[in-house]
Amino acid sequence: MNGFDRLNPVVQHHIVNSLGWQGLRPLQEDAIVPIMDGEDAILLAPTAGGKTEAACFPLLSRMAGENWQGLSVLYLCPLKALLNNLQPRIESYTAWIGREALTWHGDVSSSARTRIKREQPDILLTTPESLESMLVSESVDAGQLFANLRSVVIDEVHAFAGDDRGWHLLAVLARIESLLGRPLQRVGMSATVGNPDELLNWLQSADSARIGRVIAPEVPGNAVAVVGSSLTVASAQPALVGGTLTDVTIDYVGSVENAVKVIAALHQGEKRLVFVDSRRLAEELGEGLHESGVTVFISHSSLSAAERRRSEEAFADARDCVIVATSTLELGIDVGDLDRVIQINAPRTVSSFLQRLGRTGRRAGTTRNCLFLALDNDNLLATLGMLNCWSQGWVEPVTPPISPRHIAAQQILALALQNHRVPLSNWKHQWGALPLFDSTADESFEYLLAQGFLQQDGGIAFMGPEAEKRFGHRHFMELLAVFTAAPQFTVMAGRNDIGFVETEVLTEAVEGPRVLLLGGRSWMVTHIDWNRRICYVETTTITGRAKWGSAGEGASFRISRGMRAALLGTLPAGVTLTRRATSAIEGLRTDRSTTVADQALVVTREENGDWRWWTWAGTRANRTLSAWLPSVVPPRQLTRGDSIRLYPDIGPREIGAALAEARSPGAPKPLPFVNPKALSGLKFSAALPEKLAVMTLAARLVDTDGAQATLGNKTSIRAHG
Template identity: 60%
Template sequence: MLHHIVNTLCWPGLRPLQEAAVGPLLAGSDALLLAPTAGGKTEAAIFPLLSRMASESPRGLSVLYVCPIKALLNNLLPRLEGYAGWIGRRAALWHGDVSTARRRHILRDPPDVLLTTPESIESMLVSVNVDHRMLFAGLRTVVVDEVHAFAGDDRGWHLLAVLERLTRLAGRPIQRVGLSATVGNPPELLGWLQGSGAGTRPGTVVAPETATSPVCTARGGTAVPARQTSGSARAVPGTATAPPQGEVELDYVGSVSNAATLLAALHRGEKRLVFCDSKRLVEELGHALRARGVTVFLSHASLSADERRRSEQAFAEARDCVIVATSTLELGIDVGDLDRVVQIDAPSTVSSFLQRIGRTGRRPGSVRNCLFLALDGESLLRAAGLLHLWGQGFVEPVTAPPEPRHLVAQQILALCLQEHRVGDRTWQEWWNGLAPFGAPAAPILRHLLEGGYLDEDGGMLFIGPEAERRFGRRHFMDMTAVFTAAPEFTVLSGRTEIGRTDPALLTEEVEGPRLLLLAGRTWRVTYTDWRRRRCHVEPADGHGRARWGGTGYGGLSFALCRAMREVLLGADPPVRLSRRAAERLGALRQDEAGSVHPGGTVVTRDPAAGDVRWWTWAGHRANATLAATLEGLAVPGQRVDDVSIRLRGDLTLPRWRAGTGDAAGRLCLPEVDGKALHGLKFSAALPERLAVATLAARLADLDGAAAVLAEPARWTVRG
């Protein structure tokens, strides 16, 4: 390997992270490798693993390289094929866009390194066409790229459960290596990645310009440092450090049209990547840029694979262009000579912003940069709050969603598909003691049996008729993904797939032709095939409509809302504010002067409107927790927002004091709308009370609610 590093790559040596990773990875230790974007994490992981493979491993699948998105896998494949080829080994790709013929070839002659997703691993495990015991018999290591993107949602629980099943199939502990650029709690994240092995297997956090840092495990499986380290590039959440480096500007433009005009005029001749946080906004901006003569490429999850590949190819080949994307291009993809990053409005986390600004500054002599363009005052305030947190060195801790009972149900069903028959006393052993899948899963198993999802005979469990009915379509493919996708129609121009759209756009009343906006272009609907869920179109002039169903508004965090409050109280983010942004921010501070106070929270009474409102600035989940706890004080059944709670119009100050005095000791979980359960995939396979309890726990922020109740509240009258 060293020969090729020096002579093929022409590297003078390894980077500090890569040097520090060699020892623990060669020794088989679990590890979390941390470095900024483009910091060489992939090579830090793969070089030692290939070196060990060359000296120890027989032929066959030895390393799984797992990524959260297909675009990243596509981008990594040529590099890993080249590295593996140095030692006469092979790498291959397996995900939803890979052809059946290619998959059959992989099964006949497995590669040494397989790049894939958790959903594809699950599909291999449950498929009748895959001999999973033979395929995974030699598995030694799993590398999880962008591990923070998994750990914060249900895909992380799914990944951990699948890794435990792979461990049992392989008959040995499997080394786990995580890669991340942005995380606020590295030791805890490593402990999470180790799963059932936390506390029993060696684990190391490796960060740039530091020595390796062993970790031990405390109560409850939380990983904590065994000794202090120095020189870490990360910031601990809530601590203030020197403002990070980079050229960042915040501007206020007021509309998509104005944003397009500005982007068309600025930085001509450069490659610019524009992030939007909705597919509709990607389409609107892409259409507006194309109308202004800009070469533009789009990327989001509802575009066809060919459309997305064109955007990915533009990273490597195009120069004077704008690429407009959702978070699909946030993670890990090598963007090489990208000149600029532009953010429309603001992401919801500092971690996401760090990923995006990390797309730039990769060429010698260039610096990381990001231009924020706010479309309205609310987005301007959110961007300013986010940048205020960034300036303090804050990065959100990555925490797994609590109580994944619906995934326990999914995993039990998937295991029965995998093994065909599972012992009614041995099924828990497949997850090696991983907490959610142990003894607490027994009531879920009983419900699966009572509901006909599972059948039992002679002490063996197997798939029942209700599971066949609900999840059996397309050979149980719906069982492999843990998120619920809104129904979409495929849009075709001739035989070419353009992407997918919300069926609501095909049913609502319109005057004249029905026009869709997709891939930044306008299309006229010529025919809708309702049975096959297909929509045929042809190019058209004018401005079509874009729309996609969502899973609901998740709300802003406690930390971000508190930072927005600090901005309203006078804090300025450590970035360049345009004149427009400074003026609009000044107007916002005047408008919201009555909702913030440096001494605590504010309760306002507007007698004319009959409105009493508690301005908590605590985030959606903390406010939902407070509204549920303050029964009799808060308006029942209200739609909770990020910054305030509506109180009863007849509320008096004495009643307020009496109702809130002991509230911190009796916090309640938020109420759950029955319709919201549809967004919790596999909730139908749970007893309703457990599904409700799962969702309620995820809607709550007990710590944030308690922090707000500990602050004094200032009552004022408006109007």
């Protein structure tokens, strides 16, 4: 019996007759038996590979065949926009068997939530933060709401696992399982994972008693053709490998203005999705395209949900248009049939590139494609480094952040909020086998008691005044939000919510009127309500300004090594370079010839007398090496991904001796210095002893494997200057 035959007959009927499918995709077929048998699973397939159906069809068959009643399945997503996008599709599937799917997140009205509590849909789409709010809410009987829960589906599971939100997600699921007294089936879905077995182990909370498997049918690889030497973008030819057409091209444009000209001129009549790496760049590019007569829409996280939805819906229905987006459109949100993806500069990871590339080539006879437009030499090199990794078939492993002590502290307080008490002994059992608490957990618990976050009475602890002071605002919303965002002001044009800007934009000195650039349009500030954090605006023809704080690490070790390889002559297989890009990389190789050598460590003397060690190891590895080599590295310098500044009053001999000492097995490996002021970026750090908070942050700033690989066995040093 194949997988399809195991499905409920009603589900089978609708797959064939309502959807008009001739058969299932390999992932959908392979997922049926294990999911219907109750196993945990990781479902892997490229973007648009049918993962949602692979999870839903067998779960709906179980729901009908085993007569599940009440809320049976949770469907968790990292973004509210993704939930809104998926809900109509999943609701249409549940209707096949007379069931219902509803959504609960921060934008859902109180009346809709009341209906959910009263009627209990069969599938509830939500976020982990909203799920925890149900657990602690006085108006929700969590035991009754989750009493019939059987399975949890986690969409874009890699986006959780690589972040503290993943630890939070697993901790909340563990508390629900503790409340119910039984395990829940866990099904994770992802398009791009470099270490799926480890991801499954993480999803199962490292519980060896759970049964699960990775389901990843073979799909055509991403390696295509050979490096092209076409003179223009238009002459780039896609390659056919394993039935998949892929066309990846790099152009060097040098400025935002030139990027606007290329996008406006190329591929007219097509629907184009342009990815950028910042909200500021999205606004500047959108404004330039609008002035060039291109129909353009904008999507990024500082636009209101309504504004983003209007843009995405208009784009989905239009032709001959462009939508400019940050990573908000990377995770599966449907914006209709795309003709082309354009990437300004390089995404930070191969995984992001694969997500974006997978947006195209969905129609029969079409090509998966991506046109890269590099705005400067550094971004051209970063693009080549990332694509060198991609062409070799490498994708980043998903690695959960180490030492989640701050999330553990948050969970203790959340449990006190949920149960109105925490036992002073055996309190960790609520989280089962989840490796959330390390050897410092008891110290953290004692700190919560000592500082008044918890108060004790007899053998129990309960929420204390310090927790209410720090996290109690608006029903403890600060305690239930795991990620930190900068303070923002809502931008209102009449009654329309346009989006958000950070405080700095409204407080810095300006000459003349204060004009913002938001949603690809310019807005003059007419009034600021500082108490309510609302900025009132009206349209203007004066050019506005877009500005937001930036975040994120620099290049990884592997991508930095890909950049080094590009300087040494290796270009990514299957990628076409335009004449401008070819000329630019040749110039780069000439300009930076003293920064790379195939078989030696390279140091150069700078104009100010400092030595610079060209490691090409990435930001984290360089930060690690700086901590390991205090005798030759000045402290507290700005960390770069390509190099480390060394003391001026040393020479190659001293540098070589320091490196040799660091290579020795017994050499000390201290963590980098962390300024206590930086702890504000670690959510809930106030609930940890400062020593543990500093240790937690420092441990997350390093890459010991990359540092060790950089030290390597090379003893020769090539010095320039």
